[in-house]
Amino acid sequence: MTGQAILFDFDGTLVPNLDLADMRRQIADMAKAAGVPDEIYDGLYIVEIIEASQAWLSAQYPALANTAQAYAAASHQRINDIEMEAASNTVPFEGVRQVLGQLKDAGYRLGIVTRNCRAAVLTMFPDMDEFIDCLHARDDVAHLKPDPRHLQDNLDALGVGASAAVMVGDGALDMQAGRALNMRCVGVLTGSNNRQALIEAGATDVLADYRGLVTLLI
Numbered sequence: 001m002t003g004q005a006i007l008f009d010f011d012g013t014l015v016p017n018l019d020l021a022d023m024r025r026q027i028a029d030m031a032k033a034a035g036v037p038d039e040i041y042d043g044l045y046i047v048e049i050i051e052a053s054q055a056w057l058s059a060q061y062p063a064l065a066n067t068a069q070a071y072a073a074a075s076h077q078r079i080n081d082i083e084m085e086a087a088s089n090t091v092p093f094e095g096v097r098q099v100l101g102q103l104k105d106a107g108y109r110l111g112i113v114t115r116n117c118r119a120a121v122l123t124m125f126p127d128m129d130e131f132i133d134c135l136h137a138r139d140d141v142a143h144l145k146p147d148p149r150h151l152q153d154n155l156d157a158l159g160v161g162a163s164a165a166v167m168v169g170d171g172a173l174d175m176q177a178g179r180a181l182n183m184r185c186v187g188v189l190t191g192s193n194n195r196q197a198l199i200e201a202g203a204t205d206v207l208a209d210y211r212g213l214v215t216l217l218i
């Protein structure tokens with residue numbers, strides 16, 4: 001079993017999900033309040049709304065680059081505030097530590113790849129280091145999933161090739177990112193997607209929750 005890895009998404013996979021819809025609504029409201037038209041950020045994920053809106057504001061009003069920057073800083077701060085508030089009330093699903101321990105004992109290297117911030121992950125899972133070999137949170141990477149480079153950074157740190165690794169997550173973007181690297185992708189139904197959405201996004205297996213990994217992978 002040595003030389004294999006399992007990469008986990010965090011929210012919706014190892015802990016209950018954040019209210020991402022509400023966070024996105026708040027961030028979109030801030031873009032709207034800054035004067036950014038809907039079509040600039042329609043269909044984008046949360047951090048990407050801020051990037052697209054800041055770029056639009058800077059291009060539209062070159063003399064007001066500071067305003068665009070202040071808008072972006074305030075929006076990033078809002079995300080952090082929401083994440084840290086949620087983290088203070090959230091703990092891992094019951095039995096997560098036991099299952100991670102079993103997978104680790106079976107010889108898997110374990111990673112976490114999340115769009116959440118590092119401080120929030122460590123608040124929810126303070127003893128993470130006992131189980132997880134490497135965390136790549138939002139503040140640790142230049143490219144966020146579904147960009148596969150987010151996962152590749154984690155694989156590189158673990159020293160495991162994509163073909164020997166499994167991506168586990170509740171999100172379509174987890175499956176998309178894993179599939180882009182030809183990883184085996186396992187969807188879990190404890191978050192934001194149903195079985196069909198996960199399969200359409202590239203899941204090779206779909207489990208009710210993380211506990212099924214013991215049977216599937218050991």
Ligand SMILES: [Mg+2]
Nearest residue numbers: 009011012171
């Ligand atoms: Mg998730």
